[in-house]
Amino acid sequence: MSDLLRRLRARGWRVTAQRRVVAEVLDGEHVHLTADEVHARAVLRLPEISRATVYNTLGELVLLGEVAELSADGRAKRYDPNAHRPHQHLVCTGCGLIRDVRPTGDPLDGLPAGQRFGFTLSGAEVVYRGLCPSCG
Amino acid sequence: MSDLLRRLRARGWRVTAQRRVVAEVLDGEHVHLTADEVHARAVLRLPEISRATVYNTLGELVLLGEVAELSADGRAKRYDPNAHRPHQHLVCTGCGLIRDVRPTGDPLDGLPAGQRFGFTLSGAEVVYRGLCPSCG
DNA sequence: TTGGGTGCAAATGGTTTGCAGGTGT
DNA sequence: ACACCTGCAAACCATTTGCACCCAA
Numbered sequence A, B: 001m002s003d004l005l006r007r008l009r010a011r012g013w014r015v016t017a018q019r020r021v022v023a024e025v026l027d028g029e030h031v032h033l034t035a036d037e038v039h040a041r042a043v044l045r046l047p048e049i050s051r052a053t054v055y056n057t058l059g060e061l062v063l064l065g066e067v068a069e070l071s072a073d074g075r076a077k078r079y080d081p082n083a084h085r086p087h088q089h090l091v092c093t094g095c096g097l098i099r100d101v102r103p104t105g106d107p108l109d110g111l112p113a114g115q116r117f118g119f120t121l122s123g124a125e126v127v128y129r130g131l132c133p134s135c136g
Numbered sequence C: 001t002t003g004g005g006t007g008c009a010a011a012t013g014g015t016t017t018g019c020a021g022g023t024g025t
Numbered sequence D: 001a002c003a004c005c006t007g008c009a010a011a012c013c014a015t016t017t018g019c020a021c022c023c024a025a
Helices: A003-010 A017-025 A035-045 A051-063 B003-010 B017-025 B035-045 B051-063
Strands: A068-070 A078-080 A088-092 A098-101 A120-131 B068-070 B078-080 B088-092 B098-101 B120-131
Touching (some): A003 A017, A017 A051, A035 A051, A051 A078, B017 B051, B035 B051, B051 B078
Parallel strands (some): A088 A120, B088 B120
Antiparallel strands (some): A068 A078, A088 A098, A120 B120, B068 B078, B088 B098
């Protein structure tokens, strides 16, 4: 069984066939699927899985901090399974391809005290935009 | 007339009462309204303006590069009239307040060559998260 | 056994669109 | 005058929810 499922089971998550399939579909690097894409792939392994269950499961994984939600583009949200490792995204403005990239330093350092308006900062999200090798 | 309307008219934009009101509502600093909020404020000045026209107008302003779209939160998009001046956003995770902040350097410098995957970079968006003075 | 999970279908919320009539240039 | 804009209402799409049934622990 995957580390993910082991961790979730330890936290009292009831493991069903549907949830296992969703977790399997999300496994990998540079995976940023929409809920519908997750459902489409899940159906190949478990034909009777419903969209509602995929949405419910994705929502729980986000709450549990195991999956990150990318509301980046104007359309459907995308789900990123690498929530445990901090990273940023590089998005192709031509074809929509998304790659994970690793920060060189703490992005919070980019915001000087004089620009913090009294906020207590907890994090920062960075999206780099450009053309990928195929589109450039 | 505002600089915005003058610029748009010069680009062949037909100026109607509805469009003028939408442009007026969007005027200011730290303005990040949803389409519905824009409509609500526009109605105060022009009671018969429809939601569809507000959406159409906002969409055109985005295409023309005069207004930036923030798909940041999971819900409705927000519209930022300061598209002409590069800036980033500071979002309160408590109440949703959004402030404009100015970058200290080029955010692109944060992505080393070895992490660019052959992309030709064109820009970066940064969202800082934290608690505002009222929520902290 | 039983509380939580699931599928279905309907509801929701944001946004877009088709169309008949109106208006800025 | 004419191309473009507007309001209305219906369509659309992603997501959520109510509910009766089902099953992992």
